[in-house]
Amino acid sequence: MKDTKKRKLQMNILGKHEKLWTQLFLRTKVRTFKLHLHGVEHYSSDHSELIVSGDSGNLWKFIKSLKNPMFFVKLDKIIFTFID
Numbered sequence: 773m774k775d776t777k778k779r780k781l782q783m784n785i786l787g788k789h790e791k792l793w794t795q796l797f798l799r800t801k802v803r804t805f806k807l808h809l810h811g812v813e814h815y816s817s818d819h820s821e822l823i824v825s826g827d828s829g830n831l832w833k834f835i836k837s838l839k840n841p842m843f844f845v846k847l848d849k850i851i852f853t854f855i856d
Contacts, residue, residue, distance in 0.1 A: 780810070780825040780855045787847035788818050798822060801837060805830045818848075
């Protein structure tokens with residue numbers, strides 16, 4: 773049986789995005805990858821912070837899925853940090 777350690781991930785999303793659509797999109801992605809949402813902060817129209825936790829494998833899948841283009845978000849960069 774695999775050791776499934778729960779980890780916490782902090783993500784800073786930089787780039788032009790609409791708060792409402794981005795929030796809905798991210799909440800759907802979080803549920804899809806069976807992660808737990810701990811908080812979302814929208815600092816401005818081009819900076820949001822998201823904290824999620826879950827299995828390491830699912831966190832990496834979540835990160836990779838954000839690399840795909842989204843029509844309502846123009847991302848400049850995503851900075852992620854694992855916190856425990």
